[in-house]
Amino acid sequence: MKKFRVIAVIMILALVMCSCGSAKTNGDEMEEDLTPTSSLTIDEEEAAVLNEKVPVVLYFGDEQQTKLIKEIRYVDIKEAKKGAETLASVLVKELIKGPKAEGLTPLIPEGTTLRGPVTIDERIATVDFTKEFIDNHPGGKVLAELTVYSIVNSLTEMKEIERVKITINGKTTKNFKDNVTLSSEFPRNDAIVNKEVGLVLPEDSGLTPVGSIDEDVILDIPEDEEPLE
Template sequence: MKKLIRLFAMCMILILLLCSCGKNKGVDEQEEDLTPTSSLSIDEKAAAALSEKVPVILYFSDEQQTKLVKEIRYVDIAEAKKGAEVLASVMVKELIKGPKADKVKPLIPEGTNLRGPVKIEDRVATVDFTKEFVEKHPGGETLAELTIYSIVNTLTELKDIERVKIIINGKETKNFAGKIKLDTDFPRNDAVVDKEVGLAVPEEVGLTPVDGVNEYDPVGLSEYEGEDPLE
């Protein structure tokens, strides 16, 4: 009788061990199934090009011209390492070039140029544009406001800049688009940014998103928000 009891106990232990192994195997298989796959493909040439660049965030207009949207842009890391004033100047020049992503519109009037490097003093950046900035602007209070804050919000992405002053041909301009005075410096304004839209990434970067990826943030570039390219 005792032998039968022992045999029965051993069988039960063996059955429990087999069930436990099967359960662990199932968990392992589930974990393998949950392993995330890459959301983008990138060739070696594109990877090498990106390794020599640093991402910055620029602000342009949405299609309706009612809000600002963000666009990621890559600039040479060598330029970024030259200091905040050089990088700020590069960022303004990229704004002047206009957006490269779809469904995003430029705000700085065509023909506008930067007269000299952006100057930073006491965390205030001074941007000196040519007269086309004022003379060729289409006008309208909303559009004028978006134009100003596309520059301000772009530059205040840098930790060295808290406010931005815009001058024309080296002088203060009191009247811009009939509504806004440029005789003061402007702080950042996130109220005019469309928070429902992520970072619009131009295809020229060389990153190819795959199915199921957010069209506005295919490579998770929102992680760069709040980071300073100079760091």
């Protein structure tokens, strides 16, 4: 009888140990099932592109050229880190290149170039274009205003800039097109912005460094040239 009791105790202990082992295994499986997994994957090449560029907001015309539309574009982070004036110059040069997203139209006239880097003084940015900005513009009050505010709104995306002054050949110009004057400093205008957004992927974005501005453009313009009226 005593021997039978010992055997019974051994069998009970064996069952308890098996149950504990099974519970631990099930617990491990449950723990593995609860481990979160990420659905977002990015390869090394894509990560490198994002690390080298920074997003900026530019404004171009819509297809009807009645409103401005934002385009989010990526530019070289090395240029952006050189300072506010360098970044502002980059933005204007990107505007001159024209839009890359579908459904947007360029507004700065073909042949226009930036005569020198954009300057910022007391949160007022001065952008100096060559005379093609006026000579090659097709005219029309709405289109003229869109052209001006594509520059103004793009630059005032920067916290360092509140207003923008546009000069031609280094001088203030009274008349632009259809009674639109360039003699004042322009504040931001969100009333003419469409809510749509154009997005350009990082790998589709190029950048012309500010240092590549052709100095001959500046040197070829006579100092005594009269401002355009």
